[in-house]
Amino acid sequence: xxxxxxxxxxxxxxxxxxxxxxxxxxxxxxxxxxxxxxxxxxxxxxxxxxxxxxxxxxxxxxxxxxxxxxxxxxxxxxxxxxxxxxxxxxxxxxxxxxxxxxxxxxxxxxxxxxxxxxxxxxxxxxxxxxxxxxxxxxxxxxxxxxxxxxxxxxxxxxxxxxxxxxxxxxxxxxxxxxxxxxxxxxxxxxxxxxxxxxxxxxxxxxxxxxxxxxxxxxxxxxxxxxxxxxxxxxxxxxxxxxxxx
Numbered sequence: 001x002x003x004x005x006x007x008x009x010x011x012x013x014x015x016x017x018x019x020x021x022x023x024x025x026x027x028x029x030x031x032x033x034x035x036x037x038x039x040x041x042x043x044x045x046x047x048x049x050x051x052x053x054x055x056x057x058x059x060x061x062x063x064x065x066x067x068x069x070x071x072x073x074x075x076x077x078x079x080x081x082x083x084x085x086x087x088x089x090x091x092x093x094x095x096x097x098x099x100x101x102x103x104x105x106x107x108x109x110x111x112x113x114x115x116x117x118x119x120x121x122x123x124x125x126x127x128x129x130x131x132x133x134x135x136x137x138x139x140x141x142x143x144x145x146x147x148x149x150x151x152x153x154x155x156x157x158x159x160x161x162x163x164x165x166x167x168x169x170x171x172x173x174x175x176x177x178x179x180x181x182x183x184x185x186x187x188x189x190x191x192x193x194x195x196x197x198x199x200x201x202x203x204x205x206x207x208x209x210x211x212x213x214x215x216x217x218x219x220x221x222x223x224x225x226x227x228x229x230x231x232x233x234x235x236x237x238x239x240x241x242x243x244x245x
Contacts, residue, residue, distance in 0.1 A: 001147055004042040014048035014132060016090055017147055022051055025144045035077055035085035037132075037141035048141045050088050050132055057089045063098040063108070066115045073127055086135050087127070203240050210237040 038049045077085040093099035101107035119125040214233035219226045
């Protein structure tokens, strides 16, 4: 919840949150908590929270039949008669063999996604695909909820593995603010303003690459063994940006 002001400041419209870590601030039916975007507030800042269906997402990780999925979605949303249901699944593609299967007909795209598109085009599917932004433009969000402080989850080959919280390096010589802030604000003072040319743009691209890699959840999931990688990447990003000055 404390991240909401920063997310809004940087222009994020919505976040996706596992429904098991959402708590409604008003009486709410089971299906509305799962299939209707909510509004979360921290201080004066608000952001839209899109619930992630955990059970469907875990099934997606291992692979499912399009017919089963259509039936399951129908059963889960059959009481959503007073609002348009938004069913959202989110899966870590790196850790699901289904997404990495090189045989197209046996993987996500050929076995599941293409048949779903074909059924939708033929008019035989009771559900339709829509982007989150399109849904929000048409139907908005209404209910107020908040994210709980229960341990988070990170989808791995063992679906729903627990992640109790960010790890700390034993030699905690870096202050918390240094973990997320050092290079981001200063990156705007790059070669565009200073006439650095293509080489300057290349340096900024490399700096942003290191920032993005520093953010990977793996660095925080594996206890203290990998957290040093985040610090190393942030320090390299800062060094690259300093080289433009």
